Amino acid sequence: MRLAVNIDHIATIRQARQAREPEPLLAALLAEQAGACGIVCHLRGDRRHIQERDLRLLRAVIKTKLNLEMAATPEMSAIARKIKPDVVSLVPESPAEVTTQGGLEVISQRKRLVPYIGQLKRAGIRVSIFVDPEEKQIAACREVGVDLVEINTGKYAEAAKEKERAKHLAQIKRAAAYARSLGLEVHAGHGLDYYNLTPIVAIEEISELSIGFAIVARAAIVGISRAVQEMLALIKR
Numbered sequence: 001m002r003l004a005v006n007i008d009h010i011a012t013i014r015q016a017r018q019a020r021e022p023e024p025l026l027a028a029l030l031a032e033q034a035g036a037c038g039i040v041c042h043l044r045g046d047r048r049h050i051q052e053r054d055l056r057l058l059r060a061v062i063k064t065k066l067n068l069e070m071a072a073t074p075e076m077s078a079i080a081r082k083i084k085p086d087v088v089s090l091v092p093e094s095p096a097e098v099t100t101q102g103g104l105e106v107i108s109q110r111k112r113l114v115p116y117i118g119q120l121k122r123a124g125i126r127v128s129i130f131v132d133p134e135e136k137q138i139a140a141c142r143e144v145g146v147d148l149v150e151i152n153t154g155k156y157a158e159a160a161k162e163k164e165r166a167k168h169l170a171q172i173k174r175a176a177a178y179a180r181s182l183g184l185e186v187h188a189g190h191g192l193d194y195y196n197l198t199p200i201v202a203i204e205e206i207s208e209l210s211i212g213f214a215i216v217a218r219a220a221i222v223g224i225s226r227a228v229q230e231m232l233a234l235i236k237r
């Protein structure tokens, strides 16, 4: 199973101060060096973290694959066709949300999504949909012509009680098997961390995980001693 690293929250830290660092491109290169199979970033309509400049730099420099998460809007389609990421992941987006709130509602948008996805594919971009673990939604993903799906693990990750978590895990397993049976490549992500990951890794049909927040949060903690030591060394000098 491969790991793609989402670097949005490196940009969140930078944007909190409207500063020049931390540089998402540098984080992406280090993630690649550490073994990530790809870099994921979400260009939001409100540009709260990743900027178009980051996308251009990532496209030019990273050596693995670039997966651009975006809402299915005309603006984002034009940007994607210009930048040409390896994969576009279509996600629902609402301005008030702290993070993506669930999978895309595909069934009711089938008519609109077919030409939207067709245009991206003609530009040479593989297309994925972030989808809840529901067979009906996954069947609709197949119908609208995507190459792969990313199953939303958010509800599984958030479940407070063991019984509830087991229910969501079973849904993810069923959904992954169903998506594979339709010939789709299956990825998964959202809310995965160092504590809830293992049962997801055991699902054979899932070939790639997309993880962001937990890795950036852990990096801040494991990096703090060194960052303080470096500052103290400067003070002492």
Ligand code: PXP
Pocket (backbone or CB within 6 Å): 006, 008, 042, 069, 089, 091, 099, 100, 130, 150, 188, 189, 190, 191, 192, 210, 211, 212, 213, 214
């Ligand atoms: N997959 C999708 C579609 C997402 O929107 C996100 C969050 O940007 C992730 C995966 C990664 O989630 P997390 O940051 O919780 O690891």
